[in-house]
Amino acid sequence: MRKIAAWIQNNLLSTLVFAVLVGMIVYQRWPMYQHSQSIQGVQFPGEAMVTLDGRLVEAASIQKGTVLVSFWATWCLPCRIEMPALVSLKEELSAQGKDFEIIAITDEDPGTVREFLKSRPVNFPVVLDRNQRLHQIM
8 A cells, every 4th residue: 555655646746747638638629519510501580689788689780791600608618718719800801891790699697798808808799698599599
């Protein structure tokens, strides 16, 4: 028993580094979006959506070009990483005159979302879907 304890103590750092590396490899290869599917060409829901700041977004006003819909949450690490990339994408395509819109949809509490967006402002509407109606439709 003392030999095992001594081995663990002597190799603790190596074992931890190995475990972290294995964890990172598994995490990167794990299918993050097992249920994701392309909805290219699918008609956007016809009802108006309410944004975080209380504005109505009419579906007809955004159906003229390409719409990227992002279902996200403040606690979701890939979502947190994705937000700045979406901001850059919107800026770049708008500068090129492309007919492109992003709509970020979340079912979280408005206060939580506002607090999150204070440090990570976005240039597209954030729609609140508290009853998950849009989540179910799409």
